[in-house]
Amino acid sequence: MLGDVPADAAQDAFLGVTERGRWFWPLFRDDYGWRSRRRLRLDDRMERIEAELFTxxxxxxxxxxPxxxxxxxxxxxxxxxxxxxxVAGIVEACDQxxxxxxxxxxxxxxxxLDDLLTRYNTALETHGIARPY
Structure with a gap:
């Protein structure tokens, strides 16, 4: 439990720094107050980039x-x-x-996977990009 965290100060997350690095705690509010299920390490090598979105x-x-x-x-x-x-279920069934x-x-x-490939192909066709295969 993180105590009484003001809603305007922590709508989504709590950031913290320890001797082991920077950490991110996704927050949620329930009947007991503001809580976090787990913490995620923020990697200093992460960078923000722009990407093209086709769907x-x-x-x-x-x-x-890029x-x-x-x-x-x-x-x-x-x-x-x-x-x-x-896939693990398929392997297990084969083993048995x-x-x-x-x-x-x-x-x-x-x-x-065919549905996923169809979505990919449609996005490429819509934007005039040749398939890489």
């Missing part, structure tokens, strides 16, 4: 970073974790000899 800024945004010829797809950490879990379950999970993952 809406939601999940799986298509963006081009000095890159082609755009890429931004996958949020939670989405990446889900993809990894799906359950080919049907592995194939079904792989087909779902392939469909999701």
């Amino acid at each position: 809406d800024p939601g999940n799986d945004a298509v963006v081009r970073l 000095a890159r010829r082609f755009p890429g797809v931004l996958i949020q950490g939670d989405s990446l974790s889900i993809i990894r879990a799906d 000899g359950n080919v049907g379950e592995a194939r079904e999970a792989a087909a779902i993952l392939l469909s999701d």
